[in-house]
Amino acid sequence: MKLLTLNFLTCARKTCKSNAAAFPLHPKEAELEQVETDMNPLFIKNILPRLDWEAMKTLTTELGLPNLPAETPSDEELATDGEPSQTAKDLHTLLMETSIQSGKLVCGNCEHEYAVKEGIANFLLPSHMV
Amino acid sequence: MGNVLKAGKQYEETHVHEVYEQIASHFSSTRYKPWPIIERFLQELPAGSIGLDIGCGNGKYLAVNPNVFIVGSDRSSNLASIALQHQPHSVVVADILDLPHRNGHFDFAISIAVVHHLSTTERRREAIDSILTTLQPDGRALIYVWALEQGSSRRGWSEGDEQDVMVPWVMKGSKKSKVTSGQAPSDQVVIHGVEDKTFHRYYHLYRKGELEADVKAVGGEIVEAGYEKDNWWAIARPKDVK
Numbered sequence: 001m002k003l004l005t006l007n008f009l010t011c012a013r014k015t016c017k018s019n020a021a022a023f024p025l026h027p028k029e030a031e032l033e034q035v036e037t038d039m040n041p042l043f044i045k046n047i048l049p050r051l052d053w054e055a056m057k058t059l060t061t062e063l064g065l066p067n068l069p070a071e072t073p074s075d076e077e078l079a080t081d082g083e084p085s086q087t088a089k090d091l092h093t094l095l096m097e098t099s100i101q102s103g104k105l106v107c108g109n110c111e112h113e114y115a116v117k118e119g120i121a122n123f124l125l126p127s128h129m130v
Numbered sequence: 131m132g133n134v135l136k137a138g139k140q141y142e143e144t145h146v147h148e149v150y151e152q153i154a155s156h157f158s159s160t161r162y163k164p165w166p167i168i169e170r171f172l173q174e175l176p177a178g179s180i181g182l183d184i185g186c187g188n189g190k191y192l193a194v195n196p197n198v199f200i201v202g203s204d205r206s207s208n209l210a211s212i213a214l215q216h217q218p219h220s221v222v223v224a225d226i227l228d229l230p231h232r233n234g235h236f237d238f239a240i241s242i243a244v245v246h247h248l249s250t251t252e253r254r255r256e257a258i259d260s261i262l263t264t265l266q267p268d269g270r271a272l273i274y275v276w277a278l279e280q281g282s283s284r285r286g287w288s289e290g291d292e293q294d295v296m297v298p299w300v301m302k303g304s305k306k307s308k309v310t311s312g313q314a315p316s317d318q319v320v321i322h323g324v325e326d327k328t329f330h331r332y333y334h335l336y337r338k339g340e341l342e343a344d345v346k347a348v349g350g351e352i353v354e355a356g357y358e359k360d361n362w363w364a365i366a367r368p369k370d371v372k
Binding site for chain 2: 001002008009012013017040043045047050096120121123130
């Protein structure tokens with residue numbers, strides 16, 4: 001699953017959802033994969049304001065990836081002379097092309113671990129947790 | 131249904147989830163054409179919108195608008211694997227009653243042919259509540275369910291019929307078809323080697339007005355609603371955030 005997805009996922013347990021500690025989920029034993037995709041500069045520009053930037057920074061730190069800027073990059077920083085800037089290209093690589101292929105996602109509230117296999121996270125809860 | 135006591139989570143596990151897991155690949159090969167109202171709903175979203183496709187199946191609606199971001203989810207991991215191919219979107223395995231998304235966060239959601247697989251009124255309403263709870267205050271959800279009133283379809287159900295039904299899914303034998311003799315007419319094709327297999331899925335067929343009633347029962351508001359090709363549909367907005 002591409003890293004962008006993690007900005008939109010929390011623990012599936014109802015008792016955790018309203019708890020700030022349940023977002024973002026924390027990757028564990030994550031195996032990353034780079035999958036090249038065509039860049040859509042407009043998509044990156046449109047999606048950025050919708051991201052929880054703090055959660056993105058936490059994620060990149062926990063995965064040992066290069067640090068992100070302190071604040072969400074502005075529109076001006078995404079283009080140079082009408083072409084996508086290096087910042088935009090880096091964001092495309094990080095959000096769209098970097099994927100967790102296998103590992104676990106851990107809730108910071110209840111510590112439940114969700115498995116990621118073949119690039120898909122599984123949020124089905126064992127019956128005693130529902 | 132015949133035995134009300136049977137309905138619920140375990141019943142759906144056997145009569146919905148396990149069936150889709152087994153028919154995933156064949157089911158997917160028959161589901162590729164988006165329905166017009168759903169396509170319109172997705173096309174009209176502003177670029178950069180964030181949303182969910184709850185019960186995304188093979189992900190056919192993920193292909194409609196590449197300028198929004200959709201997190202698809204399905205209860206069947208086999209269907210989720212098939213849906214994974216649609217860029218720029220994402221897919222996870224999740225249950226509609228326990229969605230892994232923050233409350234009050236998303237611009238839109240679609241849930242197509244999903245809610246009718248829950249086997250009690252209470253669970254169907256809980257599913258609709260679950261969908262609406264993911265939406266931000268101005269968010270919109272498009273929900274489709276199978277109608278009881280489908281007199282013109284080959285199934286022929288109508289108002290007086292039982293609403294809780296088992297619907298067969300016939301998986302044709304997978305080996306190459308061979309005609310038994312050169313003289314045989316083309317509709318008498320015998321499939322050698324592998325026999326047809328029939329699976330039965332549970333459905334609750336919605337009556338006119340029932341979907342709207344379920345939305346309102348959980349505090350949602352109806353923005354628009356209608357009937358299209360054997361289905362009742364509704365665009366709903368969430369109740370005030372708790």
